[in-house]
Amino acid sequence: MNITEIIVVSLIKIVLVIVMILVAVIFLVYFERRISAWIQYRIGPNRVGWKGILQTTADVMKLLLKEDIVPSASNKTLHTLAPIIALFVAFSTYAVIPFGPDVTIFGYQVKLMVADVNIGVLYVLALTSLGVYGITFAGYSSGSKYSLLGGIRSSAQMISYEVSMGFSVAGVLLLSESLNPQKIVLAQSGWMWNAILQPIGFITFVVSAFAETNRLPFDLPEAEPELVGGYHTEYSSMKFAGFFLAEYANMIIASAMITTLYLGGWQIPYIDKLGLGVTLTTLLQVGAFFLKVIFLLFFFIWVRWSIPRFRYDQLMSLGWKVMFPLSIINIIWVACLIMIFNL
Amino acid sequence: MNLELILFIVLALIAAVSAVMVITQSHPVMSAIFLILNFFALAGLYLLLNAQFIAVVQVIVYAGAIMVLFLFVLMLLNTSSEFKVLTDKKFIKFFALLISAFVFVQLAYLIFFTKPSNAVKGNLNVSSQIGTIQNIGKELYTNYIIPFEAAGFLLLAATIGALILAKKKFE
Amino acid sequence: MYQNSTEIFQMMPFIIIGAGILLSIAVEMSIKKSELILPWFSILIFAVSAVISIAGIQQESVLFGGMIAAGGKAAIFNFIFNVGAALVVLNSVDYIKKYGTYYGEYYILVQSSVLGMMMMSGAKDIIMIFMGLELMSICFYVLAGINRKKFSANEASMKYFLLGAFATGFVIYGIALIYGTSATTKIDDIISGFNRLITNPLFVAGFIFLLIGFSFKIAAFPFHMWVPDVYQGSATTVTGLMSTTGKTAAFSVFIIILAAIFSTHSINKFTPYFAAIASLSMLYGSIVAISQDNVKRMLAYSSIAHAGYMAIGLAAGNISSESGIIFYLAAYTFMNIGAFGIVSIIEGENDTQLGISSYAGLGNRNPVLAAFMALFMFALAGIPPLAGFFGKYYVFIGAIEGGLTWLAVIGVISSVISVYFYLRVVVYMYFREPQEEIKIYSDNLSLSAVVVSGLLVIIFGLFPDTLLNLITSALIR
Numbered sequence: 001m002n003i004t005e006i007i008v009v010s011l012i013k014i015v016l017v018i019v020m021i022l023v024a025v026i027f028l029v030y031f032e033r034r035i036s037a038w039i040q041y042r043i044g045p046n047r048v049g050w051k052g053i054l055q056t057t058a059d060v061m062k063l064l065l066k067e068d069i070v071p072s073a074s075n076k077t078l079h080t081l082a083p084i085i086a087l088f089v090a091f092s093t094y095a096v097i098p099f100g101p102d103v104t105i106f107g108y109q110v111k112l113m114v115a116d117v118n119i120g121v122l123y124v125l126a127l128t129s130l131g132v133y134g135i136t137f138a139g140y141s142s143g144s145k146y147s148l149l150g151g152i153r154s155s156a157q158m159i160s161y162e163v164s165m166g167f168s169v170a171g172v173l174l175l176s177e178s179l180n181p182q183k184i185v186l187a188q189s190g191w192m193w194n195a196i197l198q199p200i201g202f203i204t205f206v207v208s209a210f211a212e213t214n215r216l217p218f219d220l221p222e223a224e225p226e227l228v229g230g231y232h233t234e235y236s237s238m239k240f241a242g243f244f245l246a247e248y249a250n251m252i253i254a255s256a257m258i259t260t261l262y263l264g265g266w267q268i269p270y271i272d273k274l275g276l277g278v279t280l281t282t283l284l285q286v287g288a289f290f291l292k293v294i295f296l297l298f299f300f301i302w303v304r305w306s307i308p309r310f311r312y313d314q315l316m317s318l319g320w321k322v323m324f325p326l327s328i329i330n331i332i333w334v335a336c337l338i339m340i341f342n343l
Numbered sequence: 344m345n346l347e348l349i350l351f352i353v354l355a356l357i358a359a360v361s362a363v364m365v366i367t368q369s370h371p372v373m374s375a376i377f378l379i380l381n382f383f384a385l386a387g388l389y390l391l392l393n394a395q396f397i398a399v400v401q402v403i404v405y406a407g408a409i410m411v412l413f414l415f416v417l418m419l420l421n422t423s424s425e426f427k428v429l430t431d432k433k434f435i436k437f438f439a440l441l442i443s444a445f446v447f448v449q450l451a452y453l454i455f456f457t458k459p460s461n462a463v464k465g466n467l468n469v470s471s472q473i474g475t476i477q478n479i480g481k482e483l484y485t486n487y488i489i490p491f492e493a494a495g496f497l498l499l500a501a502t503i504g505a506l507i508l509a510k511k512k513f514e
Numbered sequence: 515m516y517q518n519s520t521e522i523f524q525m526m527p528f529i530i531i532g533a534g535i536l537l538s539i540a541v542e543m544s545i546k547k548s549e550l551i552l553p554w555f556s557i558l559i560f561a562v563s564a565v566i567s568i569a570g571i572q573q574e575s576v577l578f579g580g581m582i583a584a585g586g587k588a589a590i591f592n593f594i595f596n597v598g599a600a601l602v603v604l605n606s607v608d609y610i611k612k613y614g615t616y617y618g619e620y621y622i623l624v625q626s627s628v629l630g631m632m633m634m635s636g637a638k639d640i641i642m643i644f645m646g647l648e649l650m651s652i653c654f655y656v657l658a659g660i661n662r663k664k665f666s667a668n669e670a671s672m673k674y675f676l677l678g679a680f681a682t683g684f685v686i687y688g689i690a691l692i693y694g695t696s697a698t699t700k701i702d703d704i705i706s707g708f709n710r711l712i713t714n715p716l717f718v719a720g721f722i723f724l725l726i727g728f729s730f731k732i733a734a735f736p737f738h739m740w741v742p743d744v745y746q747g748s749a750t751t752v753t754g755l756m757s758t759t760g761k762t763a764a765f766s767v768f769i770i771i772l773a774a775i776f777s778t779h780s781i782n783k784f785t786p787y788f789a790a791i792a793s794l795s796m797l798y799g800s801i802v803a804i805s806q807d808n809v810k811r812m813l814a815y816s817s818i819a820h821a822g823y824m825a826i827g828l829a830a831g832n833i834s835s836e837s838g839i840i841f842y843l844a845a846y847t848f849m850n851i852g853a854f855g856i857v858s859i860i861e862g863e864n865d866t867q868l869g870i871s872s873y874a875g876l877g878n879r880n881p882v883l884a885a886f887m888a889l890f891m892f893a894l895a896g897i898p899p900l901a902g903f904f905g906k907y908y909v910f911i912g913a914i915e916g917g918l919t920w921l922a923v924i925g926v927i928s929s930v931i932s933v934y935f936y937l938r939v940v941v942y943m944y945f946r947e948p949q950e951e952i953k954i955y956s957d958n959l960s961l962s963a964v965v966v967s968g969l970l971v972i973i974f975g976l977f978p979d980t981l982l983n984l985i986t987s988a989l990i991r
Contacts, residue, residue, distance in 0.1 A: 003346075078376075119476060122399040129407025133379070136411065140372065140418050148418060155411045162407070179476060452716065453694075489581040493633055493645035496532065500626040500649055503539075504656030507619045508671070 005108075013114045017094050025248040029056045032301045039305045060241060068237040073143030082141060083235070083242030086134030090249035093127045096120035097256045098182045100266045100286040112266075112286065113182065120181040121169055124257060125162070128212055132158040134246065135214075135231045142234035150230030153312065154214060160319040161211035161218075167327035168205040171198050171334040172261045185265030195262040197337065201330035202262045204323050209254040211319065214247065216304040218315065255296035263292050351391055358384035371417050375410060382406040394474030521577055524570045524584035527563040527592050528636075531629045534559035535622060542618035549610075552621040556603045560628065564596035571988055580700055582636045586988045590840060591635035591766045597970075598759040598847045599628045601855070601963045606751040608957035609858045613749070615661055623660075624755065627653035631759055635766035640689050640699040643767055647685065647731070650763055651678050654756045658748040666865065670747025677730065677740040685727030691720025701770060708774035712783060724771065725787060731764035732821045733757075735795035745814035750861055753810065754854030757817045758847040761824075765843055768828055775831045776989075788829035789921055795822030796928035803935045807870050809857055812935055813850070816894060819932060820846055826921050827909045835912020837985040842905030844981065845893070845974050849902055852967035853890040856883055859960050860952070867952060873939055875948035882961070883954075884943045886968045893971050895936040896929050901974035908982065 030045065030053060037044025045052035070079055100112035117123050132155050139151015172194050173179060176187035188194055195202040211218040219230075227233070232243045259265060266289035271281055310318065361384060364377040382405045389398035472478055483491050538555060542548045567589045574586030603624060610616050630649030637643040655678060659671025689699075695717040696704050704711065711717045730737040745753045775782045799819025806812035824842050827835035860876075860883070861867055876884040893900035906929060910922040974981055 075372075078372075119395045119399055122395075122403070122476075126399050126402040126407065129403050132407070132411055136414055136418075137376075140414070152415060152418065155415055159408055159411060449691075449716065449719065486579045487581070487641070489578045490639070490641045490645050492532075493642065493649065496535065496626060496629060497645060497649045497652065499535070499539075500623060500630075500656075501652050503619050503622055503626075504652055507617055507623075508656060508659060508662065 009108070009110065010114065014095075017114055018091060021091065021094065021249055021252060022245075024252055025245055026056045026060070028248050028251070028297060029059075029244075031297075032304075035298070035301045036305045039302075063237055063241040063244075066237040068239065069234075071143055071234045074234065075141040075143070078137045078141035079234075080239070082134050082138035083239045083246070084134075085137065086131065086246035087242050087249075089127050089131040089134060090246040090253065093124055093253045094256070096123050096181050097253070097260055098185055098265060099256075099289045100282060103282055111182070116180070116182060119179045121173065121179045121184070121261070124253075125166060125169065128165075129158075129162055131212070131250065134243075138235065138243070139231040142231070144234050146227045146233045147231050150227050150233070154231065157214075157218065157315060157319070158212055160316060161208040161323070164204050164319065164323040164327040165208035165212065167324070168201040168208065168330060169261065171201040171327075171330045174331070174334045174338060181260050181265075185260055185267060188264040188267060190269055193262065193264040198330055198334050200326055200333060204327040204330060205262065206258060207318075207323055209258060210300070210303070211315075213250045213254050213300075215251065215300060217307045217310050219309060251297060251300050252293065255293045255300065258296055259289060259292040263296075265289060347391060351388070354384045354387040354391070357381075358388065372414065375413050375417060378413075379406050379410050382410070389474075392474065393471045396474060396476045396479045520573065521575055521584075523566070524573070524575055525577055526566045527584070527596070528582075528629070528632060530559050530563045530566070531625055531632065535625045535629065538618070538622045538625060542622065548618045549616050552618050553603050553607045556621045556625055557600045559625070560596040560600035560603070564593050564600070567592035567596065571984070574988075576638055580702065581639050581642055582633065583638050584636055587766075587769070587840065587985070588632075588636040590844070590985060590988055591762065592632050594762050594844050594847050595628050595631045595635070595759045598762075598851055599624055599755065601848075601851050601967055602751050602755045602759075604963035604966075605754065605851070605855045605858055605960045606749075607959045609749065609751050609861075609960065612861075612863060613661060615663065617660060620657070620660055623653045623657050627657070627755070628759070631763035631766075634763045635770075637767070637770060638701050640692065640701060640704075643701075643770070644685065644689060646763070647767070648682065650760060651682065651731075654678075654752075654760060657752045657755070658744055660752065661749050664747075664865070666747035667749065668747075670744045673740050673747075674744045681727045681730030681737070683727075684723045684730070688720045688723030688725075688727060691716050691723065695720065701773070704771075705774040718783065721771075721784070722787065725768075725784065728764045728767055729791055732761050732768075732824070733795075733818050734791040734821045734825055735798050735818065736791065738795070738798070738818045738821075741818055742811050742814045745817065746808060746811045750810065750854055750858035753814075754851045754858070757813070757854070758850045761817070761821065762843045762847055765824060765839060769836060769839065772828065772831065776833060776836045782829075782831040785829050785831065785918070788825050788831075789918065792822045792825035792829055793921060793924045795819060795825065796925055797822075797931075800928040800931040800935075803932065806935070808868050809870055809873070809939065810854075810868055812870075812939075813853060813857070816932065816935070817850070819928060820850075820894075822928070823906055823909055823925055826913050826918070826925055829921060830909075830913040830916030830918050832912060832916050833986070833989060834915055835909060837982055837989055838905070838908030838912045840985045840989075841908050841974075841978070841982055845901035845905040845971065848967040848970040848974070849890045849893040849900075852886065852964050852971065853894065855960055855964040855967065856887045856890070859883065859957060859964070860954060862953065870939060870942055871946075871949055872952050873942045874946035875943070877944040879948070879952075880954060883964075886964050887943060888940045889968050889971065891936040891939050893975070895933045897933075899975045901971045901978070904975060904978040904982075908978075 033055070034044045034052075036042075045055035048054040048058045070076060095114040096117050098111070098113040102109060102111050104110070135154040135158075136151045139147045139149070139154070142148070172184060175194060175197065176184040178184060178187070232240055235243060266285040268285055268288045271284060276284070358381055361377045361381040365374045365381060368374045368377060382401055386398040386401040386406070389395075389401060534555070538552055541551055541555065545551060567584075570585040571589040572585070574583060574588070576583050603621060606620065606624075610620065627650045630646045630651075630653065633642050633646030633649065635646075637646060655671055655675040658674045659667050661667040692704065693699055695714050696707060696711050698704060726737065730740075733741045745757060748756070769776070772784070775784070796819050799815045799817070799822060803812050803815035803819065806815060820842075824839050824846075827839035827842070857868070860872060866872075873887070876887070889900070893902040896902045896906045898904075906925065910925055913919070913922040913925070
């Protein structure tokens with residue numbers, strides 16, 4: 001492939017992924033509201049469209065048409081920059097997630113990921129560590145105490161949980177001997193999913209992922225009862241929609257990462273034994289990836305509506321005194337596995 | 344004009360301009376933000392040199408952790424703008440100028456009067472692979488195991504020290 | 515990477531201290547009464563490590579792919595660090611009780627700082643020097659301010675940290691330039707190519723930056739600003755540790771990186787630098803110390819002066835001056851730890867009883883303490899036949915051999931000046947009546963530490979040749 005072809009293929013993939021995420025977010029918000037209603041024995045949105053399925057679209061339209069209010073005490077540049085950073089980080093992370101094996105379309109060998117980066121896992125970690133800036137800037141630039149508190153809480157929280165997140169990933173890297181997401185997926189062939197081989201690391205990673213995405217029970221940055229809206233108290237219209245979008249996009253990326261690192265990615269155990277055709281196998285595998293992601297998204301929502309919010313000191317002691325030691329124990333466990341079984 | 348050169352020029356320009364902005368901004372938070380931008384551009388330059396690990400660590404550690412803590416402090420202090428420390432102390436200004444001049448002269452000397460060292464002249468294939476994660480890991484755990492462990496003890500001591508100085512109350 | 519059993523044995527001091535740090539943390543976390551265990555545990559590991567170090571003196575080996583050396587001169591340095599730290603810990607037990615601020619972290623940090631010093635003295639790679647320097651310095655920054663309730667301790671910690679960080683900046687910049695010009699961080703490679711590299715002005719600049727950075731750490735004259743306040747503000751036992759073993763560690767780095775000059779196959783381009791800081795430190799330290807009424811502050815200025823005497827040896831740059839420096843360091847470590855030990859015994863709560871007037875009449879009230887204080891003062895002043903005299907003597911001999919007689923003369927002059935303020939303490943102890951009621955806390959542990967250091971000072975003074983021969987043989991090998 002020459003340069004133009006690479007650029008064209010990449011552009012197509014980027015557009016596809018972005019559209020996919022946008023659509024996914026719209027439905028995710030709808031499903032979150034429906035599932036919460038189901039959990040709480042309510043009806044949920046049911047007016048706009050069939051069973052209320054167009055509710056989110058209507059909400060988005062409303063947000064876009066609203067006036068953009070910028071507080072006079074705010075730092076205007078940063079106030080605008082914050083949601084852009086949040087969105088940028090949320091979207092660019094998808095670049096390295098493989099959602100299927102390599103396929104051949106029209107004679108081209110195409111990888112089912114935007115960019116096949118050697119250090120893909122580190123790339124994701126680096127970008128998520130930047131995600132904190134969106135929230136921090138939002139908190140600072142609003143010129144409001146609630147926002148500032150939310151921003152500061154989130155930076156402390158994200159830095160704390162990044163540590164155990166990184167250490168959990170180290171266990172995965174030990175087993176797969178690569179930082180390339182595709183190779184990590186390939187290393188989990190058969191039943192050897194990392195979730196089974198290293199359950200402790202799986203748990204710490206999932207908990208850290210909850211904390212990194214600021215979802216309940218870790219949503220202290222926005223904690224409505226105490227901080228009004230947290231970092232986005234002073235946001236309205238498009239910018240608020242940006243944060244909203246970023247939050248749900250982050251949820252999807254977290255699910256996709258968990259799937260890739262721990263649940264075997266797009267792999268279906270022993271599917272090659274069935275003797276299906278290449279095309280069908282590939283389709284099934286891509287389907288399996290999305291199914292796993294959807295299950296995890298459901299799990300995210302399920303947890304949100306089941307578990308109350310932590311107190312701030314509980315959050316910190318959970319991060320540093322429980323998750324961090326556990327993730328180190330996980331590394332030792334994985335190292336022992338490798339030493340004993342020569343995995 | 345290949346892609347690499349274009350990328351280099353763009354990144355280098357971003358790095359230089361943001362570095363200038365860091366010191367010309369009067370608002371500390373803005374300075375910090377431009378410093379983050381500068382770190383980014385540097386990370387990009389590292390990537391161009393095929394030093395992936397350094398690039399990512401630059402982003403994770405410097406931009407993602409250290410600068411967040413910087414901002415944290417700046418926001419809590421909520422300083423509106425910098426105190427003018429330098430205006431009434433001529434001596435300090437002179438000293439700063441002297442140091443900058445020295446660094447400038449030294450860099451100029453480096454660029455114009457020295458030959459590339461052996462490491463640069465050596466096998467490009469080998470040297471371009473040095474920065475990859477595999478190689479860095481291998482070096483860290485074989486040749487540099489002792490400095491690596493020493494760094495572990497260093498961080499341990501620093502953590503203990505920070506704890507003991509900052510802990511709120513002792514019974 | 516296969517290591518044979520001798521090498522493992524030589525590595526033992528590092529392993530013991532490293533494992534000791536981790537064990538101490540576990541003890542501190544899990545046992546309530548850790549203050550009864552930790553000091554003795556620290557002394558135990560220091561003692562074992564010292565004995566093993568000195569046992570390996572006959573054989574120098576380079577370990578772990580040329581990163582670190584054990585045995586030889588590193589063994590002597592390790593011995594100084596470990597024994598010094600053990601004495602300081604012994605000294606601290608009662609001192610900490612007096613201030614009512616016990617933190618188990620104190621002992622952990624002392625152990626960590628010793629580990630850093632050992633890395634510096636054994637370094638075979640500039641990275642190790644830097645790691646050791648940082649490990650030691652960070653522990654010292656914290657130890658200086660460990661008495662958090664005291665304002666002066668906070669000030670000391672802050673000042674030490676800021677200026678220390680500044681010095682580290684110099685060191686790291688120098689290292690960058692050295693690496694850039696020599697394309698290696700291995701000290702052996704730098705030394706073997708020293709004659710070629712020295713013609714490169716950037717290499718010289720980097721080297722001078724490195725020297726300036728470590729001049730901060732030895733507290734030599736133009737870089738001494740932090741010394742008086744930090745030494746005065748820190749806990750006395752901590753001051754004893756950082757003024758002696760910390761200085762020794764910094765000098766060990768000088769000796770390592772200047773090895774090319776010491777082995778005389780290279781001209782000493784840095785003589786003017788060292789001669790300048792040596793003469794200025796000696797004179798400045800001695801003259802300013804005269805006007806100090808606070809004994810801790812007086813010892814701080816005397817520490818600057820002593821850095822000057824030792825720097826004479828660096829200026830001379832030959833093998834006899836090098837062994838002279840090491841001898842001086844050993845002697846200085848024990849006499850200063852002894853002196854600070856006595857200061858810590860006499861010191862009352864909240865920085866009281868530090869002035870020289872508190873020592874008035876000590877000769878009658880507590881003859882043992884007074885006798886040892888007199889011993890240390892005589893030793894510091896360099897009066898024969900105590901260890902301090904021979905330290906100065908060997909360094910001056912080295913200077914004269916190196917053609918720097920004028921520097922030796924300045925050293926003698928400043929020694930004569932320094933006799934005034936050292937003897938002033940002695941005069942107060944024996945010939946002045948006490949003006950105020952001085953309460954001296956009886957503590958046998960500190961006293962035993964003082965006695966041990968006093969004995970070492972006397973032994974070094976009585977048999978200087980034995981020690982010097984040991985050092986020289988370790989250096990030549």
